[in-house]
Amino acid sequence: MTSSTNDIRVHVTGALQAAVLRPAEIEGRTRIVQDLGLDSLAVMNLMMALEDHYDVSIPLDRVAEIVTVDDLVRAVTQLTQNERA
Amino acid sequence: MSILSKFEHLAQTYDRLGPVDSNPLKVTFDRILSSTEGLVNGRQTILFGTNNYLGLTFDEGCIEQSVKAVRSFGTGTTGSRVANGSYSGHRDLELSLADFYGRRHGMVFSTGYQANLSMLSTLAGHGDHLILDSDSHASIYDGARLGHAEVIRFRHNDADDLHKRLRRLKDHPGSKLIVVEGIYSMLGDSAPLVEIAQVKREMDAYLLVDEAHSMGVLGKTGRGLSESAGVEADVDFIVGTFSKSLGSVGGFCVSDIEGFEVLRVACRPYMFTASLPPGVIASTQEALRRLIQDGGLRVRLRDNAERLYHGLSRLGFHVGPQASPIVSVTVDDNETAVRFWNLLLQGGLYVNLALPPATPTNKPLLRASISAAHTPRQIDTALALFADIGQRLGVLPVPAEKSPVAMVA
Numbered sequence: 094m095t096s097s098t099n100d101i102r103v104h105v106t107g108a109l110q111a112a113v114l115r116p117a118e119i120e121g122r123t124r125i126v127q128d129l130g131l132d133s134l135a136v137m138n139l140m141m142a143l144e145d146h147y148d149v150s151i152p153l154d155r156v157a158e159i160v161t162v163d164d165l166v167r168a169v170t171q172l173t174q175n176e177r178a
Numbered sequence: 179m180s181i182l183s184k185f186e187h188l189a190q191t192y193d194r195l196g197p198v199d200s201n202p203l204k205v206t207f208d209r210i211l212s213s214t215e216g217l218v219n220g221r222q223t224i225l226f227g228t229n230n231y232l233g234l235t236f237d238e239g240c241i242e243q244s245v246k247a248v249r250s251f252g253t254g255t256t257g258s259r260v261a262n263g264s265y266s267g268h269r270d271l272e273l274s275l276a277d278f279y280g281r282r283h284g285m286v287f288s289t290g291y292q293a294n295l296s297m298l299s300t301l302a303g304h305g306d307h308l309i310l311d312s313d314s315h316a317s318i319y320d321g322a323r324l325g326h327a328e329v330i331r332f333r334h335n336d337a338d339d340l341h342k343r344l345r346r347l348k349d350h351p352g353s354k355l356i357v358v359e360g361i362y363s364m365l366g367d368s369a370p371l372v373e374i375a376q377v378k379r380e381m382d383a384y385l386l387v388d389e390a391h392s393m394g395v396l397g398k399t400g401r402g403l404s405e406s407a408g409v410e411a412d413v414d415f416i417v418g419t420f421s422k423s424l425g426s427v428g429g430f431c432v433s434d435i436e437g438f439e440v441l442r443v444a445c446r447p448y449m450f451t452a453s454l455p456p457g458v459i460a461s462t463q464e465a466l467r468r469l470i471q472d473g474g475l476r477v478r479l480r481d482n483a484e485r486l487y488h489g490l491s492r493l494g495f496h497v498g499p500q501a502s503p504i505v506s507v508t509v510d511d512n513e514t515a516v517r518f519w520n521l522l523l524q525g526g527l528y529v530n531l532a533l534p535p536a537t538p539t540n541k542p543l544l545r546a547s548i549s550a551a552h553t554p555r556q557i558d559t560a561l562a563l564f565a566d567i568g569q570r571l572g573v574l575p576v577p578a579e580k581s582p583v584a585m586v587a
Contacts, residue, residue: 134540137312141333150343153322153329 096147098170105143105166112139121163147173191533200520202531212236213425213551218528224556226546227530231503232394232475233551234425234468240461247460254455260442261449267459274466276432279401279416283438286430286459288451290390290419291317293429295324296445297386297417298357302327305352309343309383311335311369313362313538318388324447327355334362334538337373344381354383360392360403364538364545366504368392368403375412386415394423394469395503400476424465426458479503479550482557486548489561494574506532506543507564514571515542521567527560 096104106119113129125131131139143165144150149172151159159165182189195201199219209217213233216223234240251265259268268286276284287293298321302308306327310318313334322329330347333339340356347354356378358369371387378385389402397405400423404413414435420428431441442448454462469475487501496508509515512533519531522544530545537543546560568574 132540133535134538141312141339145342148342148346150330150346153331 096170096173098166101147101169101173102162102166104146105162105169108139108142109162119162121161121166123162124160125162125165126160143169149173195516196520200523202516202519205523205528210235214549214553214556216528218523221524221526223523223526223528224552224559225528226548226552226560227528228549229391229422229547230425230549230551231391231423231479231547232425232465232469233549234423234465237425237465237468239468240425240464243464244457244461247456251456253457255453257452258449259453262453264453265456265459267456267463268453271459271463271466272430274463275430278466278470279432280410281416281432282434284430284432285438285441285448286428286454287448288428288454290417290421290427290429291320292447292451293417293419293431294318294388295321296441296447297415297431298322298355299325299447300441300445301325301384301386301415302353302355307347307350307352307354308357309340309354310357311359311362313359313364314357315359315363315388315390318357318359322357327352335367335370337370337377340374341377341381344377344383348381354381355386356383357386357388360387360389360396361502361504362538363391363504364532364536364543365498365506366391366502367499368396368502371403371407371409375407375409378412384414385412386417387413388417390417390419391422391502391504393418395476395479400469400473420458420462420465423469424462426462426465428454428458428462475550479548482548482550482552482554485554485557486546486560489557490564493561493565493568495564495568503548504545505548506545508539509542509544509573512542514573515544518544518567518571518573521570522563525563525567527563 109119112131112135117129125136140151140156147169151168151172155168159168192203195203198204207216207218213230213235214225216225255262255265272284272286287296294317298308298318302325304326308322308327308329310322310331311334312331330343332343344354358374361368387404392402394400396403404410404416415431415433417431420426483503484501487497487505490505490507491497498506509518515531522529532543532545534540569576
């Protein structure tokens with residue numbers, strides 16, 4: 094997988110849009126739970142769909158640190174880069 | 179700003195469930211009359227939320243052994259086994275458990291929660307990987323957090339997803355430990371252990387099965403899902419509890435692994451906890467003997483489980499994916515679930531209420547656990563109550579003519 098950070102941002106934003114099921118303004122600093130109102134099950138399903146798409150596993154300690162869209166994009170970017178390294 | 183301010187949200191949820199006499203989280207049993215009946219708010223109540231699968235909490239032999247042990251060894255051990263030494267009962271019970279499972283080693287813990295906390299945090303260390311089913315019990319998640327391994331979860335009961343996760347780790351050094359449960363405590367479903375064992379072999383991982391809810395329930399001799407799936411040889415560690423089918427409290431792990439005994443000085447939750455009191459050890463030992471000798475208990479349990487599961491399913495309730503001693507009814511919203519739970523209790527039936535996020539589907543569950551000690555009549559009473567209240571609250575459609583079941587209630 095050779096996605097750039099920008100590609101990942103576009104994909105993650107699209108996945109979040111689909112998960113909230115209503116048009117929402119999603120920016121880098123948007124908080125996934127507080128601002129978008131996703132429940133824990135929706136967040137887990139979203140994470141797992143992203144893990145499938147990028148063929149990575151996000152460890153639970155990293156999941157715990159993800160609050161904003163930027164955090165999520167950063168985690169996925171780093172994990173995909175580690176895979177390539 | 180109090181140190182407890184961060185829990186305000188939780189406190190609101192807790193209080194919204196109602197005043198003391200109708201709050202599911204504050205229920206108190208004034209007396210326990212038998213393994214299936216108690217007194218709640220002065221009312222005789224059938225207990226369908228105890229995990230007392232074999233109904234052994236009032237077994238004469240278990241009580242007798244427990245009383246004898248208290249008289250001979252006292253009420254407590256007043257310390258940990260590493261610091262204060264073990265009593266003969268601890269070692270005897272470990273030998274009995276190892277023998278029952280056909281393993282070389284056994285270790286007893288003070289609770290089932292601590293068995294998972296101990297084993298997970300200690301077995302998988304820095305540089306190792308824990309791969310957990312996403313619906314794992316809190317004790318598994320907490321054990322994972324206490325240790326230093328990297329923790330990854332796979333989709334519930336999805337052996338292909340597990341395979342994918344292990345494939346991504348194939349170039350990582352360090353041990354990989356897969357953790358699954360024999361019966362999942364919320365919906366009563368079992369892990370697809372044959373497929374999981376196959377992945378474990380192919381990917382050269384270790385496998386730990388928590389048989390907390392399946393011990394004494396599944397398998398020809400009651401050894402759990404590992405036995406019923408025929409993959410005991412692939413399971414490196416079996417963890418279990420005494421607070422379900424054995425009717426007391428405590429936990430254990432059995433294994434064939436070389437060097438197991440070192441865990442006694444490596445598991446911090448084991449080392450720094452007071453050991454189980456003699457009375458508990460003695461009743462557990464006797465309950466294990468009953469579990470082994472009385473296969474009829476499992477037959478009655480299975481019959482009862484099917485009666486309740488198929489009964490609720492036929493009424494039109496949304497139940498879990500398979501019949502097991504845990505039968506959960508999904509309700510759409512918390513408010514209806516709390517009302518349903520209260521009406522059941524007022525009708526003389528106690529079940530557990532599980533609310534999201536503690537439920538796997540993010541919907542509230544009315545969770546019933548069945549026992550070999552329940553009579554068919556008690557189960558039919560429960561079914562009639564469920565039917566009546568389900569219709570009154572609109573969880574079930576109201577039939578054109580009142581059904582005989584509803585009239586009984």
